[in-house]
Amino acid sequence: MNWWDNALHRAAAEVLLVGALAGLIGVHVVLRRLSFFTMALTHATFPGVVAASIIGVNIVLGGVIAGAIVALGVAALSRSRSQNAAAATGVMLSGGFALGAGLVATQNGFSRDLTSFLVGSILTVSPQDLVTTAVALVVVAAVLLACARPLRYTGFDRVGARAAGFTTVVWDVVLLLTIQVVVVTIVPAVGTILALALIVAPAAAARQWSHRLRTITALAVTFGALSGLGGLYASSRWNVAAGASITLTATAVLALSTVLSRLTNARLRTVGSSRAVPA
Amino acid sequence: MDDVAVADAALRYAGVSVGYHGTPVLTDVNLELAAGERLALVGPNGAGKSTLVKSILGLVPVLAGTPTVLGRTPSRARTQTGYVPQTDSLDADFPVTAGQVVMMGRYRRIGWWRPTRSADRRAVHEALERLGLADHARTHFGVLSGGQRQRVLLARAIAAEPRLLLLDEPFNGVDAVSQEAILAVLRELSTVGTALVLSTHDLTVARELADTVCLLNGRQWAVGPPAETLTAETLRRAYGGHAIELRDGRTVLVEP
Amino acid sequence: MIEPFTVPFMGRALAELALLALICGPVSVLVFARRLSFVSDALTHTVFPGVVIGFLVGGTEGIVVGALIAGVVTAVVLTLLTSGGTLPDDASIAVVLTAMFSIGVVLVSRRSSYTSDLTSFLFGRILTVTPRQVAETAVLAVVILGLLLMTARALIFRTFDPVGAAAAGFRIAWLDLWLNIIVALVVVAAVRAVGTILVVALLIVPAAAARMLTDRLPVMAAIGTGLILLAAYGGLLASWNASVDYGVSLTSASAVVLLLVLAYLLLLPLGALRLRHRRTRTAPQGRTSPHELVG
Numbered sequence: 001m002n003w004w005d006n007a008l009h010r011a012a013a014e015v016l017l018v019g020a021l022a023g024l025i026g027v028h029v030v031l032r033r034l035s036f037f038t039m040a041l042t043h044a045t046f047p048g049v050v051a052a053s054i055i056g057v058n059i060v061l062g063g064v065i066a067g068a069i070v071a072l073g074v075a076a077l078s079r080s081r082s083q084n085a086a087a088a089t090g091v092m093l094s095g096g097f098a099l100g101a102g103l104v105a106t107q108n109g110f111s112r113d114l115t116s117f118l119v120g121s122i123l124t125v126s127p128q129d130l131v132t133t134a135v136a137l138v139v140v141a142a143v144l145l146a147c148a149r150p151l152r153y154t155g156f157d158r159v160g161a162r163a164a165g166f167t168t169v170v171w172d173v174v175l176l177l178t179i180q181v182v183v184v185t186i187v188p189a190v191g192t193i194l195a196l197a198l199i200v201a202p203a204a205a206a207r208q209w210s211h212r213l214r215t216i217t218a219l220a221v222t223f224g225a226l227s228g229l230g231g232l233y234a235s236s237r238w239n240v241a242a243g244a245s246i247t248l249t250a251t252a253v254l255a256l257s258t259v260l261s262r263l264t265n266a267r268l269r270t271v272g273s274s275r276a277v278p279a
Numbered sequence: 280m281d282d283v284a285v286a287d288a289a290l291r292y293a294g295v296s297v298g299y300h301g302t303p304v305l306t307d308v309n310l311e312l313a314a315g316e317r318l319a320l321v322g323p324n325g326a327g328k329s330t331l332v333k334s335i336l337g338l339v340p341v342l343a344g345t346p347t348v349l350g351r352t353p354s355r356a357r358t359q360t361g362y363v364p365q366t367d368s369l370d371a372d373f374p375v376t377a378g379q380v381v382m383m384g385r386y387r388r389i390g391w392w393r394p395t396r397s398a399d400r401r402a403v404h405e406a407l408e409r410l411g412l413a414d415h416a417r418t419h420f421g422v423l424s425g426g427q428r429q430r431v432l433l434a435r436a437i438a439a440e441p442r443l444l445l446l447d448e449p450f451n452g453v454d455a456v457s458q459e460a461i462l463a464v465l466r467e468l469s470t471v472g473t474a475l476v477l478s479t480h481d482l483t484v485a486r487e488l489a490d491t492v493c494l495l496n497g498r499q500w501a502v503g504p505p506a507e508t509l510t511a512e513t514l515r516r517a518y519g520g521h522a523i524e525l526r527d528g529r530t531v532l533v534e535p
Numbered sequence: 536m537i538e539p540f541t542v543p544f545m546g547r548a549l550a551e552l553a554l555l556a557l558i559c560g561p562v563s564v565l566v567f568a569r570r571l572s573f574v575s576d577a578l579t580h581t582v583f584p585g586v587v588i589g590f591l592v593g594g595t596e597g598i599v600v601g602a603l604i605a606g607v608v609t610a611v612v613l614t615l616l617t618s619g620g621t622l623p624d625d626a627s628i629a630v631v632l633t634a635m636f637s638i639g640v641v642l643v644s645r646r647s648s649y650t651s652d653l654t655s656f657l658f659g660r661i662l663t664v665t666p667r668q669v670a671e672t673a674v675l676a677v678v679i680l681g682l683l684l685m686t687a688r689a690l691i692f693r694t695f696d697p698v699g700a701a702a703a704g705f706r707i708a709w710l711d712l713w714l715n716i717i718v719a720l721v722v723v724a725a726v727r728a729v730g731t732i733l734v735v736a737l738l739i740v741p742a743a744a745a746r747m748l749t750d751r752l753p754v755m756a757a758i759g760t761g762l763i764l765l766a767a768y769g770g771l772l773a774s775w776n777a778s779v780d781y782g783v784s785l786t787s788a789s790a791v792v793l794l795l796v797l798a799y800l801l802l803l804p805l806g807a808l809r810l811r812h813r814r815t816r817t818a819p820q821g822r823t824s825p826h827e828l829v830g
Contacts (some may be wrong), residue, residue, distance in 0.1 A: 082745065163445075
């Protein structure tokens with residue numbers, strides 16, 4: 001029997017890929033404080049996905065189109081300083097959610113679909129899902145690598161970056177669209193809640209350990225993939241929903257990181273000062 | 280660069296008004312600055328100093344007049360202007376080291392793709408060294424003191440080797456050591472032909488450093504050498520009666 | 536246009552929504568001004584484990600108590616995390632949201648009616664609201680409005696000038712906790728009847744839309760309430776007509792939300808016009824955080 005024919009094997013491969021992909025983009029989401037935007041995207045791309053599946057076109061395509069509209073809308077709204085961007089994001093979130101849920105409800109057997117939208121169905125990933133995720137991982141990694149310098153400059157110092165000739169709006173849109181690609185790729189497979197958890201928690205945990213972007217990114221990818229595998233194991237061991245147990249594993253990694261990094265930092269500081277005294 | 284640009288004045292503003300959304304913040308500014316000259320923009324809070332600095336970078340809409348920077352329009356001259364922002368305008372929490380921040384000054388040359396070259400790394404090291412921060416290249420920007428941060432940002436601007444350097448309130452919240460280090464570097468820069476524009480509300484700094492002072496408050500109240508512009512009379516007019524002349528002939532400001 | 540509401544369940548649904556309109560108008564103004572959109576969204580998810588545990592322990596009666604406890608726990612945890620500053624606020628909110636919701640999912644995933652439970656949590660059961668539930672909502676509405684009125688002045692002071700409020704002797708952390716608890720109470724009052732989709736919308740959209748018409752907070756609250764009433768009437772009517780006349784199942788919760796969002800979109804150009812009209816000389820202010828694109 002082919003190794004890929006086993007649903008659990010496919011699920012393990014998928015969580016590894018999704019964990020890495022989410023960790024990669026999560027660093028930027030956490031540093032730029034875009035968690036709410038990410039949450040809104042997961043909901044606002046929903047009607048695109050549903051509409052695509054009703055019409056019968058590729059659902060990733062539907063999600064990408066809906067997500068692009070939202071990402072551009074947010075970029076436009078956040079430029080107009082009079083707008084309360086948090087409220088505008090919230091409006092998109094609830095509007096998208098209601099539209100998507102309303103569309104689903106017109107179809108038969110909708111409660112099953114809605115549930116999997118929220119909490120995902122990682123145990124039923126198809127080989128095609130795996131390929132999509134892998135392609136997205138390569139594309140997103142390439143974009144982030146190629147744009148590392150402008151993204152770092154605009155993230156650190158917007159005014160300075162503009163003065164240095166970077167068009168910050170363009171780089172904002174590049175980042176928002178990249179986040180959007182990640183969300184659209186992973187939400188159908190793992191659900192909105194797990195997507196948000198895997199994007200935010202591992203990156204926030206990694207941030208506790210380092211001040212260097214490269215280290216943070218490497219740690220976030222590692223934490224994301226490990227949370228995925230660990231959660232999957234716990235889920236099959238204790239027979240609980242896989243998405244939920246992965247989310248809780250990622251949360252535990254964050255909680256542990258916060259506590260441990262504080263403890264080690266405190267120890268380093270005392271060691272450093274005691275060494276400084278005799279010298 | 281081309282000879283025509285070199286022969287041009289570093290800065291020439293003729294009847295320039297700038298502002299946001301069609302509403303002017305500053306009207307009728309007339310300035311002329313040659314290579315190696317040092318210009319201080321002085322005025323109370325909200326006078327439009329930062330706006331004028333940003334207009335030199337082409338980041339504020341011009342409502343009237345023609346600003347010329349290094350012989351070109353402001354936004355075209357950006358490749359040769361350096362900018363030191365106020366430290367509180369950036370995210371100190373962002374995970375970058377001091378060395379990486381200074382390297383940002385080289386991004387324009389490197390492009391956003393090619394690996395850094397030894398010339399870039401040397402320029403970064405030299406810039407840090409000039410500001411006494413060579414040991415801090417690998418320190419997280421966020422743990423530096425206010426004065427050290429300001430020095431790192433100046434190092435970033437120097438690493439870009441600009442012909443015109445703009446500084447927005449470079450001495451806000453800066454300790455005495457850092458202030459001296461910054462002033463020394465600024466003087467050196469102007470001897471090698473870099474033109475300087477800095478905004479400040481510190482009249483002492485303006486007197487010590489600047490060849491030319493431009494007194495602003497919604498419009499240009501006076502421009503000329505410090506001895507002529509920073510007089511009790513002009514200050515009182517520009518600040519609206521909050522300048523007090525001391526017995527030794529110096530003027531202090533009582534901000535409302 | 537009134538006739539469908541003479542059917543008892545339709546009348547009760549409208550009454551329930553009207554009560555929620557009364558509280559959500561004012562509360563959404565505070566959510567808007569304090570930028571608590573994400574917190575509101577988080578609370579609608581974090582009461583879920585409370586709902587599940589409440590149901591497992593005390594049956595239908597236990598739901599409100601369970602949700603209440605989960606809501607207050609969330610409010611406390613969020614206040615602690617966001618004042619601690621270890622993580623960015625939005626990241627803490629995201630983590631609390633996903634973790635609490637997942638606890639609920641773990642609990643519910645061992646039951647057989649898993650998917651239908653989740654669905655009713657999303658959509659609520661607005662058309663099967665009982666007179667008793669309407670009465671409960673009315674009581675909660677009075678309590679919430681009372682709590683809000685008692686502290687409105689302090690909350691507004693804290694919103695516009697946190698430093699000044701702290702200097703004047705207000706305990707900022709306590710005020711933040713207080714507002715989070717009020718939002719949690721609204722979520723608890725509404726979530727069983729109208730579902731999470733509608734609660735989020737009721738807490739965020741009305742004030743955002745009303746902001747286009749006025750900058751005065753009491754007027755914003757009144758307009759917000761009015762908008763919810765209109766959307767509730769229109770949404771219920773539309774979903775009734777869709778199913779009776781056309782046989783399309785249009786969920787009423789979705790219909791109400793979409794009408795609210797439509798109102799927001801229609802008012803958007805009006806807000807832009809108003810702004811252009813009274814633009815002042817002052818230069819635009821920067822964002823609170825240098826790269827905060829949203830929130």
